[in-house]
Amino acid sequence: MIRQFDKYKGIHPGIVLDRELKKRSIKQRPFALSLEEHPQTFNAIIKGKRGISTALALKIERELGLEEGTLVILQAYYDIQKIKEKESKSTPNLHILSKALFWDTDIQHIDWERQYRAVIQRVFERGNENDKNEIIRFYGAEKVSQALQKSNIRNPYTIYRSDKTTD
Known part of the structure; x- marks a missing residue:
């Protein structure tokens, strides 16, 4: 993964993608249509309400010239972070309780x-x-x-x- 994305570990890849699009002055809707994706789906990803699939991540990475797998790895780190947060907050260790x-x-x-x-x-x-x-x-x-x-x-x-x- 490109070193510049190391600081984004645990952040939803849609937020990183949104920053990247803004940095390049690319509008979200036309970009989604150019990838043959629904703009609503793309918007949900950008807002962090939906995960990014591997297939879509590869399309985006190719289009933007990002290293292959960057967005997928960010999605994995985000998922890991969410699971850790949920585990640490939600329940005691059920293996210990009788x-x-x-x-x-x-x-x-x-x-x-x-x-x-x-x-x-x-x-x-x-x-x-x-x-x-x-x-x-x-x-x-x-x-x-x-x-x-x-x-x-x-x-x-x-x-x-x-x-x-x-x-």
């Missing part, structure tokens, strides 16, 4: 942010130390402590046990 904790629920459909009090309460009532540590890592000790204080669990101090052993 399956029995959520036996009555489809764990894939839990809204971890909206239902955090119920999740924390369940884990601290029924979970083992690994379960508790993962929930503390995911939500943070402060949020867990606050949720436990509002629940009927008597000893919210137990969440700090693992921290105390490192003294």
Whole structure:
């Protein structure tokens, strides 16, 4: 990949393409038509609302004289970035949590942010130390402590046990 595009890793390739077209004073609609693509599809790509296919990326790269594979690689880096963001924010590590904790629920459909009090309460009532540590890592000790204080669990101090052993 051309070094000038290294700084664009994780950015949607449509945004990079838009900058490139503007830099060359090329209008979006005529360019899309010259590639035999629908202008609406092209516009969705430029705005970052749609991914760029390999076939279209090759057409664009040929037309603009870009190194082959540049836009495809940018799309791959963008997809990787989105998956990492989603994984880091959306769920705790489900491989650590005991399956029995959520036996009555489809764990894939839990809204971890909206239902955090119920999740924390369940884990601290029924979970083992690994379960508790993962929930503390995911939500943070402060949020867990606050949720436990509002629940009927008597000893919210137990969440700090693992921290105390490192003294």
